[in-house]
Amino acid sequence: MSDSRVLYLIACAAPPTRRIRTGIEMAQKAGWDVCLVLTPSAARWVEQDMPLLQEMTGHPVRTAYKLPDEPDVLPSPDAILVAPATFNTLNKWAQGISDTLALGLVTEAIGLQLPLVALPYLNQAQAAHPALGQTVDFLRANGVTVLLGDGGFVPHVPKHGDLDGYPWDAAFAALA
Numbered sequence: 001m002s003d004s005r006v007l008y009l010i011a012c013a014a015p016p017t018r019r020i021r022t023g024i025e026m027a028q029k030a031g032w033d034v035c036l037v038l039t040p041s042a043a044r045w046v047e048q049d050m051p052l053l054q055e056m057t058g059h060p061v062r063t064a065y066k067l068p069d070e071p072d073v074l075p076s077p078d079a080i081l082v083a084p085a086t087f088n089t090l091n092k093w094a095q096g097i098s099d100t101l102a103l104g105l106v107t108e109a110i111g112l113q114l115p116l117v118a119l120p121y122l123n124q125a126q127a128a129h130p131a132l133g134q135t136v137d138f139l140r141a142n143g144v145t146v147l148l149g150d151g152g153f154v155p156h157v158p159k160h161g162d163l164d165g166y167p168w169d170a171a172f173a174a175l176a
């Protein structure tokens with residue numbers, strides 16, 4: 001894996017995170033050296049799986065900022081995929097808020113002009129909030145491929161999510 005390109009897979013606290021192994025496997029099949037970063041909320045959802053996720057990726061799973069005198073434990077990313085991207089993290093990302101490691105990475109990545117893909121997981125009520133349209137427009141205008149709508153993730157009726165239909169493949173096609 002050492003000469004593979006490095007993908008930071010950043011997962012937020014939405015149901016596809018319970019199947020983050022699928023995302024890791026697909027990324028690895030696509031040739032990426034995957035480093036998993038979880039928001040603090042997402043980390044609570046997969047607490048039991050941490051040793052397995054670490055073993056799968058071959059890297060520590062990061063969930064929080066390091067202390068100033070601690071070393072960097074992950075290689076630098078060549079690209080970042082935020083999947084699942086929550087309503088919360090998307091809106092904070094567009095606002096330049098960086099109070100989680102995940103947000104710190106993606107807010108800086110806009111300035112670094114890294115390839116950035118976001119695959120949301122939202123219901124129709126969240127998608128109808130007026131902030132979301134502005135967020136998506138802003139992120140797209142600043143170089144982020146936001147896979148929302150046709151060809152990406154289409155918001156579901158509240159409480160009727162379809163985990164089997166989560167379009168991981170669209171994310172890897174966008175990164176290719």
Ligand SMILES: Cc1cc2nc3c(=O)[nH]c(=O)nc-3n(C[C@H](O)[C@H](O)[C@H](O)COP(=O)(O)O)c2cc1C
Nearest residue numbers: 012013014015039041042086087088089121122123
């Ligand atoms: C069972 C459950 C399901 C949730 N599903 C979603 C979801 O599909 N999309 C979403 O944006 N937020 C969802 N949320 C809300 C997020 O978990 C919440 O906004 C959280 O603060 C997100 O934090 P993060 O963006 O730092 O991961 C869900 C929460 C719970 C408890």
